[in-house]
Amino acid sequence: MLVLGVDPGSHVTGYGLVEKKNNQLICIHSGQVTSSAKIPFYDRIHKIFKAMAEIMERYRPGEMSIEDVFYAKNIQSSLKLGHARGAVLIAAVQCGVRIFEYTPLEIKKSVVGYGRATKEQVNSMVRIILNLKTTPKLDTSDALAAAICHINTSRFKSLTKE
């Protein structure tokens, strides 16, 4: 089953599609939805919704893995993050993609083996696990890490009856 991992943000939303084949995790496609701070905020949020819906329609992942956010730097950044995360969730429900949420701790632990790993450590491990030729950007590796975390959990295993 193809799993879409997403790391939402109002400036950059990272995404990555990961599949398990012959016990090997493969990155099918990954990238970022970026938008200029010059365009109105509501257009940026709509762009995230539209881009994510297009990716879901094109690749038809069965499931989406996304970080369950409990905190942000401050009220302002949590408001903005909420808008962006909402856009991703709406696209998933709209496209019939099942949503699974994991805490940052669960994702880091699943990928690096350590819940307080840095973004750079996550990046290095994602590159090794997926055997990537180039180093992904940090938001993309966070998204891929969410997908890897989901594939490695019992919730995914029970669904795919491994």
Place this chain on the structure above:
Amino acid sequence: MLVLGVDPGSHVTGYGLVEKKNNQLICIHSGQVTSSAKIPFYDRIHKIFKAMAEIMERYRPGEMSIEDVFYAKNIQSSLKLGHARGAVLIAAVQCGVRIFEYTPLEIKKSVVGYGRATKEQVNSMVRIILNLKTTPKLDTSDALAAAICHINTSRFKSLTKE
């Protein structure tokens, strides 16, 4: 021109459609999108998006007026509010409804004449201004107040060339 005012929230999203006819403000329709805390959060957010898009498709407002949020009680509530507000903005962009944002101070000042008015004071004034026969719920009157504020501003007046 028909103006849609919205007061977004993850539990209750109030909305109200207001039109100016013969120098009188008329409430065409108003209500609330509510969702049980028992259904998954992402389904609640999608419900807001779907319901608001349906209202916009049915009534075809030219413009939407929504509170510009700068703060919330805490990080958790601002994250949730961000999701709900994002759902409303995406529906508006999707339906081609122009978005106008006003601070709570601007809205209260426009309706009550006092920027620090309570929700109850806003409710009473909205009922008087729109000549409503019944008392609207507080989230609905906040939404109607946003619509009234927009119609009373120079931004609206310059568009409709009054």
